[in-house]
Amino acid sequence: MKMVTAVIRPEMFDAVRAALEADGIYGMTVSEVMGRGAQKGIALRFRGKTVPVELIPKVKIDMVVRDGDVERIVGIVRANGRTGKPGDGRIFVLPVESICRVRTDLEDPEEL
Amino acid sequence: MKMVTAVIRPEMFDAVRAALEADGIYGMTVSEVMGRGAQKGIALRFRGKTVPVELIPKVKIDMVVRDGDVERIVGIVRANGRTGKPGDGRIFVLPVESICRVRTDLEDPEEL
Amino acid sequence: MKMVTAVIRPEMFDAVRAALEADGIYGMTVSEVMGRGAQKGIALRFRGKTVPVELIPKVKIDMVVRDGDVERIVGIVRANGRTGKPGDGRIFVLPVESICRVRTDLEDPEEL
């Protein structure tokens, strides 16, 4: 199992979620975060002025998924979260050692 | 060391926290998140009507713990976070390579 | 690649962020969290009284970085987030298997 963590634009979240769902990917944990990427100085245009900002609101999606699903999920997030402009986001994949439900006493792998 | 991440019902958080504390587990980082599990369509009953919802508020508890404590902690979260109905939550275990305190310059393993 | 997760005092965040930036570390995802450390009973002094609290607001910084940068980053967070009193925070290092951008189709390692 892997943890796929995608940090994306808030305004793209709904399209990404719907595309994941259309692919059968339901399980996810979503957080409101602030972030910055590789750009040295981020500047936003606001009421005709350029305002330097340190951190920009993003949405973080954590999905624990089977190893064989990672590449497809990364592709779906890229295809549906992309505007082509800086700030579209990042995807990280971390190893997961085990998972289980709170509702039952079953052990994985039945649990994913 | 492992990161035990439990995503549970907000209304069960206090019982889970107290049970962990009674077992000597203090260190934790808690976040408000939104989530969904394996159910295709989640529906909540609200004022007598069934309302479809995409994401439900949950509480995420991250605990970095010794390898030998993982199983016990998972058992405590299950025993105290369970209602028996869908949506009770999930527990994920991830590997942690090192930990340290900000207050001191000591290296682990003394730090856990 | 590693995920360096630092949970620090909110009032130290700006100094830590600036010191990381001065070192060329820009990419980060920041969340507001609540937490507790190893102390059995946390008590805060508030209007002259000691008030027991369960959880204290903290800021969590997640940084995905190259392996060779971890030690330096941990040192920067410790040097700039420290007050010397309990509650200064914790730093955890987790393994990361892969990373990518949403904006492009390039694969790592070019992506960090």
Ligand SMILES: Nc1ncnc2c1ncn2[C@@H]1O[C@H](COP(=O)(O)OP(=O)(O)OP(=O)(O)O)[C@@H](O)[C@H]1O
């Ligand atoms: N190295 C990193 N560690 C942790 N989070 C990161 C890192 N890089 C980016 N992020 C998160 O991803 C969000 C989006 O980053 P962003 O898309 O600007 O990345 P980028 O590398 O600058 O790519 P781009 O050139 O397309 O802007 C950031 O706001 C931050 O939350």
Ligand SMILES: Nc1ncnc2c1ncn2[C@@H]1O[C@H](COP(=O)(O)OP(=O)(O)OP(=O)(O)O)[C@@H](O)[C@H]1O
């Ligand atoms: N695969 C997953 N990846 C990330 N987070 C998940 C995943 N599955 C569940 N979660 C998180 O756990 C929360 C609770 O999930 P839930 O208890 O509904 O899981 P479930 O697998 O549907 O089990 P149940 O059948 O008992 O409802 C979700 O709201 C979400 O935050």
Ligand SMILES: Nc1ncnc2c1ncn2[C@@H]1O[C@H](COP(=O)(O)OP(=O)(O)OP(=O)(O)O)[C@@H](O)[C@H]1O
């Ligand atoms: N074992 C842990 N697992 C997850 N998060 C932790 C853990 N220990 C501490 N934290 C997080 O770090 C924050 C700061 O912890 P704190 O600095 O009090 O750690 P500590 O081990 O008690 O060190 P100190 O003795 O310096 O207070 C906590 O509020 C919590 O969010």
Ligand SMILES: [Mg+2]
């Ligand atoms: Mg960027």
Ligand SMILES: [Mg+2]
């Ligand atoms: Mg469910």
Ligand SMILES: [Mg+2]
């Ligand atoms: Mg403490």
